[in-house]
Amino acid sequence: MEWMYLVPALPFLGALLLILFSGKTGKAGVIAIGCGSIGIAALITIIAGWQFLQSDIPAYDQHLWEWLRVGDFSIGMNLRLDALSLAFTFVITFVGCLIHIYSTGYMADDPDFARFFACMNLFVGSMLMLVLADNLLLMYLGWEGVGLCSYLLIGFWYKDPENGAAARKAFIVTRVGDTAMAIALFLLVQHTGSLQLSVVLERVQTLWNTGDPTVVWIAFLLLGGAVGKSAQLPLQTWLPDAMAGPTPVSALIHAATMVTAGVYLIARTNIIFSLAPAAQAAVAITGAVTLLLAGCSAWVQTDIKRVLAYSTISQIGYMFLALGVGAWSAAVFHFVTHAFFKALLFLGAGAVIHALHHEQDMFKMGGLRKSLPGVFLVFLIGSLSLAAIPFISSGWYSKDQIIWLAGVTERGSSWYAWAAVLGAFITAAYTTRMMLLVFFGREQTHVHHKPGPEMMIPLYILAICSTLAGFLELPHTLGHFAWLSEFLAPVLPAPAVLHADVAAEWGLQAITAGLAALAIYLSWRLINAPFPKEAGAFLRSGWGFDAAYDVLFVQPFVRVARLNRKDIVDKIYTGLAAITRTFHRMMSSTQSGILRWYVLGVVMGAVLILSVIIWRHSL
Amino acid sequence: MISPTTAGLILAGILFTLGLISMLIRRNIIFMLVSVEIMLNAAGLAFIVAASKWGQPEGQVMFMFILAMAAAEVSVGLALILQLYHQLKTLDSDEASRMRG
Amino acid sequence: MGTAFYIAAAVAILSTIMVITRYNIMHALLYFIVSLLSVAVVFYLYGAPFMAALEVIIYAGAIMVLIIFFVMMLSLGSQTAGEERSWMTPGVWIGPSILCLVLLGELVFLILQPAGPAGEVRVVEPKEVGLSLFGPYILAVELAGMLLMAGIVGAYHLGRQKKKIVHRFLQTPES
Numbered sequence: 001m002e003w004m005y006l007v008p009a010l011p012f013l014g015a016l017l018l019i020l021f022s023g024k025t026g027k028a029g030v031i032a033i034g035c036g037s038i039g040i041a042a043l044i045t046i047i048a049g050w051q052f053l054q055s056d057i058p059a060y061d062q063h064l065w066e067w068l069r070v071g072d073f074s075i076g077m078n079l080r081l082d083a084l085s086l087a088f089t090f091v092i093t094f095v096g097c098l099i100h101i102y103s104t105g106y107m108a109d110d111p112d113f114a115r116f117f118a119c120m121n122l123f124v125g126s127m128l129m130l131v132l133a134d135n136l137l138l139m140y141l142g143w144e145g146v147g148l149c150s151y152l153l154i155g156f157w158y159k160d161p162e163n164g165a166a167a168r169k170a171f172i173v174t175r176v177g178d179t180a181m182a183i184a185l186f187l188l189v190q191h192t193g194s195l196q197l198s199v200v201l202e203r204v205q206t207l208w209n210t211g212d213p214t215v216v217w218i219a220f221l222l223l224g225g226a227v228g229k230s231a232q233l234p235l236q237t238w239l240p241d242a243m244a245g246p247t248p249v250s251a252l253i254h255a256a257t258m259v260t261a262g263v264y265l266i267a268r269t270n271i272i273f274s275l276a277p278a279a280q281a282a283v284a285i286t287g288a289v290t291l292l293l294a295g296c297s298a299w300v301q302t303d304i305k306r307v308l309a310y311s312t313i314s315q316i317g318y319m320f321l322a323l324g325v326g327a328w329s330a331a332v333f334h335f336v337t338h339a340f341f342k343a344l345l346f347l348g349a350g351a352v353i354h355a356l357h358h359e360q361d362m363f364k365m366g367g368l369r370k371s372l373p374g375v376f377l378v379f380l381i382g383s384l385s386l387a388a389i390p391f392i393s394s395g396w397y398s399k400d401q402i403i404w405l406a407g408v409t410e411r412g413s414s415w416y417a418w419a420a421v422l423g424a425f426i427t428a429a430y431t432t433r434m435m436l437l438v439f440f441g442r443e444q445t446h447v448h449h450k451p452g453p454e455m456m457i458p459l460y461i462l463a464i465c466s467t468l469a470g471f472l473e474l475p476h477t478l479g480h481f482a483w484l485s486e487f488l489a490p491v492l493p494a495p496a497v498l499h500a501d502v503a504a505e506w507g508l509q510a511i512t513a514g515l516a517a518l519a520i521y522l523s524w525r526l527i528n529a530p531f532p533k534e535a536g537a538f539l540r541s542g543w544g545f546d547a548a549y550d551v552l553f554v555q556p557f558v559r560v561a562r563l564n565r566k567d568i569v570d571k572i573y574t575g576l577a578a579i580t581r582t583f584h585r586m587m588s589s590t591q592s593g594i595l596r597w598y599v600l601g602v603v604m605g606a607v608l609i610l611s612v613i614i615w616r617h618s619l
Numbered sequence: 620m621i622s623p624t625t626a627g628l629i630l631a632g633i634l635f636t637l638g639l640i641s642m643l644i645r646r647n648i649i650f651m652l653v654s655v656e657i658m659l660n661a662a663g664l665a666f667i668v669a670a671s672k673w674g675q676p677e678g679q680v681m682f683m684f685i686l687a688m689a690a691a692e693v694s695v696g697l698a699l700i701l702q703l704y705h706q707l708k709t710l711d712s713d714e715a716s717r718m719r720g
Numbered sequence: 721m722g723t724a725f726y727i728a729a730a731v732a733i734l735s736t737i738m739v740i741t742r743y744n745i746m747h748a749l750l751y752f753i754v755s756l757l758s759v760a761v762v763f764y765l766y767g768a769p770f771m772a773a774l775e776v777i778i779y780a781g782a783i784m785v786l787i788i789f790f791v792m793m794l795s796l797g798s799q800t801a802g803e804e805r806s807w808m809t810p811g812v813w814i815g816p817s818i819l820c821l822v823l824l825g826e827l828v829f830l831i832l833q834p835a836g837p838a839g840e841v842r843v844v845e846p847k848e849v850g851l852s853l854f855g856p857y858i859l860a861v862e863l864a865g866m867l868l869m870a871g872i873v874g875a876y877h878l879g880r881q882k883k884k885i886v887h888r889f890l891q892t893p894e895s
Contacts, residue, residue: 647803695870
């Protein structure tokens with residue numbers, strides 16, 4: 001465990017090496033540095049995790065150095081490994097390593113191979129910093145670091161202006177949330193005098209009663225930050241556009257890890273949210289509404305990556321719903337399974353896109369079941385998890401837990417449960433539609449080249465993981481096994497279940513399973529059914545959020561900018577320059593070359609000076 | 620009654636101003652040189668008057684320096700005028716304004 | 721102040737006015753010699769007989785004669801005088817004259833300010849001047865020597881009649 005600092009340090013070091021020696025190491029060197037650093041970090045994480053499980057300590061702290069000190073206020077470069085950060089660290093390094101290996105195949109033909117791996121390494125390092133930080137400022141550093149890497153990687157193919165625009169959109173929209181989070185941190189410093197998580201969470205409990213306005217404000221602002229990063233309503237608009245980046249980026253950053261930073265933040269500060277019921281309800285409502293809206297949008301997309309993007313938004317909505325009802329560990333559980341199966345789906349989609357020579361339109365795919373059997377198999381496993389098919393998919397175990405707890409916990413409500421059930425139905429429907437369009441039917445585009453082993457092996461590993469990860473926790477109805485919740489118990493309190501009714505749980509599971517089956521059947525039958533055109537366009541654009549924001553924010557801003565087109569502030573400086581130029585012209589016109597004028601100038605100067613002397617003399 | 624110093628200085632001032640006027644209104648470059656001589660002479664007069672007021676030799680010393688300078692100035696100035704006259708075929712100083720910076 | 725001073729001063733001023741109003745350069749130079757001679761008288765009256773002699777010998781004798789010979793060498797005649805007349809329009813001379821008169825007014829105003837005791841004219845012997853020149857001012861004397869040397873060399877170099885080399889910027893279109 002004492003090697004823990006290497007976990008974030010190695011990716012940073014790798015990024016630094018890649019940046020410094022970019023273009024001099026050769027492709028093999030880039031792969032060795034890029035994948036090697038993440039791989040060793042993953043190994044250290046596994047060893048450290050094993051040691052952590054063996055020991056009884058609730059958290060392992062590692063003090064590296066003092067970062068900054070202002071009076072009594074000190075921020076240390078401290079890492080803290082506890083159950084929650086271990087779960088996140090494990091997923092980040094493990095999935096990150098697999099995606100790095102996959103990328104060596106996917107990005108093999110890209111001229112900016114080294115830059116890609118440098119950014120990816122930087123991202124992994126920042127993300128690890130985020131989850132391992134023991135104070136909120138260090139966490140904010142990682143938070144902004146991953147935002148930067150997200151920007152760099154969305155705009156990776158920067159020669160297309162649209163990609164640059166998508167990158168800027170992602171950066172600016174998340175910045176809205178980051179600002180809220182920064183204000184929350186200021187408030188916490190003001191009231192608790194510290195940013196160290198353990199201290200803050202301890203003082204918060206003594207400082208405020210449940211529902212105190214200050215703590216509610218802080219919780220809402222933290223929620224703002226989480227919403228921005230995790231692409232929840234109302235800041236979800238950046239994520240679908242973020243699919244402009246390379247597919248491994250979408251898999252790692254915009255599905256498995258970075259977008260769940262918001263989940264991590266709320267789970268980490270769960271005590272604050274427990275003290276602010278209004279904010280926690282807002283978390284739940286945000287999650288419930290987001291999962292429904294994003295699910296509907298995913299239903300009608302034509303681009304395979306956008307389907308998965310909306311699906312990600314929807315699944316993170318589930319996590320928020322779980323956080324909102326106080327089922328902290330359920331959210332983390334869904335994060336783990338989601339990271340596996342969504343990374344699997346994205347990488348599978350990437351394999352398809354790669355094979356079809358960068359074709360992303362699902363309506364131009366089809367019949368790939370025969371030409372890409374390996375990809376079909378793993379994609380099917382991922383889809384089963386996403387659609388939450390009972391018993392055999394990890395997604396079912398985690399989602400079922402959320403659906404059940406959404407209804408029965410103290411802060412839950414049957415409305416949440418029904419929204420989640422409806423969301424599950426929609427999820428199954430769009431997943432089936434995607435499977436049918438891509439892998440069944442008539443072949444429309446010829447397979448360009450088949451993915452190599454470096455792409456397929458990570459897919460197989462992820463497929464196994466996304467099947468087995470579900471068995472970390474079993475529902476009550478299938479025997480009481482809650483290893484992950486117990487593991488997380490020191491950090492995340494167990495949900496306050498009000499009325500645990502086994503029969504009701506069976507019933508809910510039956511309804512969910514039945515709806516999923518119905519969704520698959522209906523999708524199968526209605527795959528070619530006409531869809532109302534206007535409604536389709538509306539849903540495809542993500543419920544018109546972009547258009548609304550354009551009208552509400554962008555256009556007024558553009559109008560203000562246009563008003564100030566002449567740049568009033570700048571006028572002062574251009575005015576200064578103009579005055580100088582005028583004087584210069586006046587002065588240069590006196591350089592006439594006519595000697596008498598020069599003498600005249602001297603005489604006038606003499607008259608002036610003597611006048612001044614006389615004037616002062618006569619005073 | 621006006622004191623000798625004042626009278627001498629006023630005379631120097633008048634002569635100087637006359638030289639200055641000449642300098643300003645003339646275009647002939649030899650006239651301008653002569654104007655400079657008038658002004659130098661006026662300045663020398665002022666030094667002599669000051670020397671006699673204080674009874675000190677410094678004023679006269681300065682006049683001797685002015686004299687030496689005037690001699691050097693005239694010799695170089697005339698050589699320059701000669702060159703200019705060869706170049707421009709005129710003594711009009713405004714013709715030399717093509718050298719404007 | 722004696723009558724001699726006023727006469728000499730009047731002669732100096734009048735002859736200088738004649739200098740600046742003449743169109744013929746030769747006349748102007750001769751009037752200027754008269755002006756210099758009267759200024760020499762003023763020097764004498766102010767107790768500087770040696771300087772008066774120098775004024776006559778060097779200024780009137782050497783410098784002015786140099787200029788006169790120069791003018792004669794260039795053989796500037798009536799044609800220059802006509803040119804001079806055509807340049808001298810009231811528009812040209814009124815403005816600068818007024819400005820210079822303002823300057824003169826200011827000078828006179830400052831000179832008339834009471835400053836220190838009004839002393840009588842004191843004679844400064846040439847011997848004193850010589851002691852001062854070759855005592856504290858020896859460095860300045862050497863500098864003046866260098867200046868004259870430079871003047872000689874410069875005059876020789878510039879005044880040399882050489883093959884006409886026209887700088888390309890000064891080339892007139894017709895040449």
